[in-house]
Amino acid sequence: MSEPRVSVVIPTYNWSSALNLSLQSVIAQTLHDIEIIVVGDGCTDDSESVVKKFNDHRVRWIHLNNNSGSQSVPNNRGIQEAKSEFIAYLGHDDIWHPTHLETLLTTQREKNADYIFSGMILYGPPDTDIRSVVGLPIKNILQRNNFIPPSTVMHKKNMISRIGGWKDPHTVGYPVDYEFQLRAWDHGEIFANTGQITAFKFPAAWWRDSYKKRDVSRQLLLLKKMQSDINFIENEIIAVARAINNHLFHVSDVIKPAEKGHYFSVNRLIRGIKDPQHAGKISENSLLFTMNIDCHAFEWHELEKNQNEFFRWTGPRSESVVDIPYCVLSDLIMKIHIVYAINNSTLNNLRILINHYSIKFNMAAHPKQGWLLTAKIPYTVANAGAKNNIRLQFKVPKTFSPFTLTANPFDRRYLGVAVGDIKVKNTWSFLRFLHKYRMIF
Known part of the structure; x- marks a missing residue:
């Protein structure tokens, strides 16, 4: 042969x-x-x-x-x-x-x-x-x-x-x-x-x-x-x-x-072959998380900054994910600054999932610009992901280009919402405090 x-x-x-x-x-x-x-x-x-x-x-x-x-x-x-x-x-x-x-x-x-x-x-x-x-x-x-x-x-x-x-x-x-x-x-x-x-x-x-x-x-x-x-x-x-x-x-x-x-x-992380693993000390106190991070998989646009903070637009995908390094010890208070939205419909239909659980956030005007979303996250939800990691998913029905909405010839990206600072804080219930310091088992 x-x-x-x-x-x-x-x-x-x-x-x-x-x-x-x-x-x-x-x-x-x-x-x-x-x-x-x-x-x-x-x-x-x-x-x-x-x-x-x-x-x-x-x-x-x-x-x-x-x-x-x-x-x-x-x-x-x-x-x-x-x-x-x-x-x-x-x-x-x-x-x-x-x-x-x-x-x-x-x-x-x-x-x-x-x-x-x-x-x-x-x-x-x-x-x-x-x-x-x-x-x-x-x-x-x-x-x-x-x-x-x-x-x-x-x-x-x-x-x-x-x-x-x-x-x-x-x-x-x-x-x-x-x-x-x-x-x-x-x-x-x-x-x-x-x-x-x-x-x-x-x-x-x-x-x-x-x-x-x-x-x-x-x-x-x-x-x-x-x-x-x-x-x-x-x-x-x-x-x-x-x-x-x-x-x-x-x-x-x-x-x-x-x-x-x-x-x-990075490729193994994006493909889901391994869970996120964060280097260095993991915060268990109040954490201010900025969007000055590596982002992949067509979920986020380039980092931008206004006079107040860094932010990233979601898109061109309708779903964008970010992993936050944090040690969950109790129920959490989470605050998310939405700096801009491509239109009102996108903002009103925005869904946020934490570790794949849909969470309802209260929305109010941010004192500087945009909107502040606030929610209390149950411990069982916040602790349901990878160790020392909280996964946030931002979902919009569709992304839009400013070019098609406003005839802006200079911005042809497909955008959803612009995400700014994210604040996370353990509520530190007494029971979790005892668990942390091994006073009870």
């Missing part, structure tokens, strides 16, 4: 419903002479049985006993097992067009490249029409800092002997996929772009708690459209153009170096 022309490596962890769809998109490739290596990163769900149900001799399942928490270990194992001259990667929640691998191989032959990649459409969180496109460099001139998602990439297997394998995320100051790409670039490997969009991604890091919710409805819909619509790619490009016209096109920021392991930790 001849060797496969491409070895496809799929790292996966406990998301069998998504894996099923990504595998369908690989099985449907017009390039048939391939092998598919699915590497379970310590999976404890039914991923293995999902893989074996395909009953395809090209598909292999490899189980790693310990969960590494990153694509690096399963990718390296997949490369080690690969029989082909070329390695292609597919995220377990990403989808390929049937022509993806064939297009990559054609480009490789034409340009004799080491590192070949396609264009990709990225889809924003479920309650938005946000789109982005990567992998199509302007004027086909690739810059060193242009991020190339792994699910678009095929490279020569022997490149690993020159640049090394995927690194432990705790040892690098970039996301591991970006660090791998930079190493290939800096070593002088030849990069080539297909110039075609053949990969599609719903980034888990753009959608908070995606690994807890594990919703694959959008991937399923996309796969069905791909199978039934002969103009599928053209129609998806039209949707991207619509997002550009509606100012919902996301331009990716340049990835900046950070402390080793930072990106790994």
